[in-house]
């Protein structure tokens with residue numbers, strides 16, 4: 085169990101906490117559900133839309149519950165990436181740094197990854213252009229699905245507040261790819 089101190093919560097809300105720490109806090113058992121509620125409340129006040137935030141999955145990215153019960157990934161600006169069980173990165177704008185020149189822009193100077201074997205992928209929101217995630221991987225490596233949280237278990241088991249609907253906890257990325265590209 086992770087103890088979430090007031091200071092940590094404050095940094096979390098102000099966006100000062102490195103994202104891996106946020107991920108640890110929101111994906112680990114939290115018994116202090118009031119504190120979590122407060123965190124969500126503050127995030128909710130900061131976004132321009134009404135859909136209920138279930139969980140932040142990045143500094144500008146959230147899993148939300150829409151009025152019809154659907155759970156989708158949504159950017160701060162309102163852009164929706166669809167079902168949260170499909171890797172949202174597949175629907176983002178992707179910029180790949182895979183040669184010396186493109187790598188030089190972010191690694192000026194001597195050392196940089198070898199573009200023969202390594203690439204850096206940047207994922208942007210198609211509507212507002214915010215950079216949402218960066219991954220550094222060997223060339224040809226499948227796009228990483230960073231975080232598929234079991235939201236129903238998180239709400240019912242850890243927060244003790246089950247959500248009004250439940251969905252099957254399943255990575256649906258492959259189904260999406262099949263539909264998009266094969267059929």
Ligand SMILES: [Zn+2]
Pocket residue numbers: 159160161162163209210211212213214
């Ligand atoms: Zn956006």
